[in-house]
Amino acid sequence: MRKVDSIEEYLEVNSHFAEALDVLRQIINSTELVETLKWNAPVYTLNGKNVLGLGAFKNHFSIWFFNGVFLKDERKVLVSADEKTKALRQMRFESLQDINKPVVLAYVNEAIENQYLGKELQISRNEKAVIMPSILNEAFKTAPLFKESFQQLTSGKQREYVEYIESAKRDATKASRLDKIKPMILKGIGLHDKYRNL
Template identity: 25%
Template sequence: MSRDERIDAYIARQANFARPILEHLRAAVHAACPSCEETLKWSAPTFMYGKEQLAMMAAFKAHATFGFWKGSLVVGENDRQTSAMGQFGRLTSVADLPDDETLHTLIRKAMALTDAGVKPARAKHPKPPIAVPDDLRAALDAESKASATFDAFPPGARRDYLEWITEAKQAATRDKRIAQAVEWMAEGKKRNWKYEKC
């Protein structure tokens, strides 16, 4: 069992209500996963299994939290997840946690997911499309190579140019950016072409 003195110090400086919760969680993780290692990530106690994060706990002024790195894959979706980070909501006492058998089962499930190479689910947050401003469209239409390049770009490459142009604060800056964009696109270049690997 690998314990980190920084976790001892973290728990010791928490509020009276939080210390028993954190100690209970720590003991439960080590009981179910004797090979886990402790560390601090984002200034919070984190349990590592192999080279991956297994779970994390934290304490705040009025509550503590506990969550699995593969969250919803371990416990499913629930309403408590929206009340605080982690999957168990705002913990104010050990009684807010599942019983030890359930907690150990969940920890072993998280371990099994890691052993199987399952990656955590990540929600995608697609950006809404940006309309092509009339002044840019007119400039592109006047230069067929630039227009063809822009229209053939993937959405992210088009967005790079559109954001750069529409974020200009002054009309003169916007006009310069449009002229530069058309020149680069006529050469087949993306907005950040200088940083692309050859």
């Protein structure tokens, strides 16, 4: 997906779900959450902390709850994106008709309450089978689309990006390298792809 500079542009790029995403935006914007654009997607924050985000894919769209593991989910509408996802949960929709406004608002309000209560999953480092740079893990926590794009890469391409970040000695260099590779990962391009085509 190409880089977008505004929420409106995000809706334009995802025109197949634009109307439905706008309905979700209206529900979320009726709360105290602050709408921002992070890592090419709408993200909603409370006191600077990411609470939830919107995502659009080919066949569905969703609300990502960054600490969704703490939501009661009495209606059993939340799914875990993959087996490795500890805290993230998503509420998926396939059409505008799937949106039950009172239910969505109830889940959003519970996520806000949980944020006020400071509920945040602490993952111990020894639980991770693959050692990712902490800067990359932080980016994944706040950018579900970026994480999904990374996971769709081959393991070899993932390794190249991890090594590229880890080989930097200074944190500032790691951060600048991360900024450089984000657009490539979002496009599904490997770090060394341009050399492979020679």
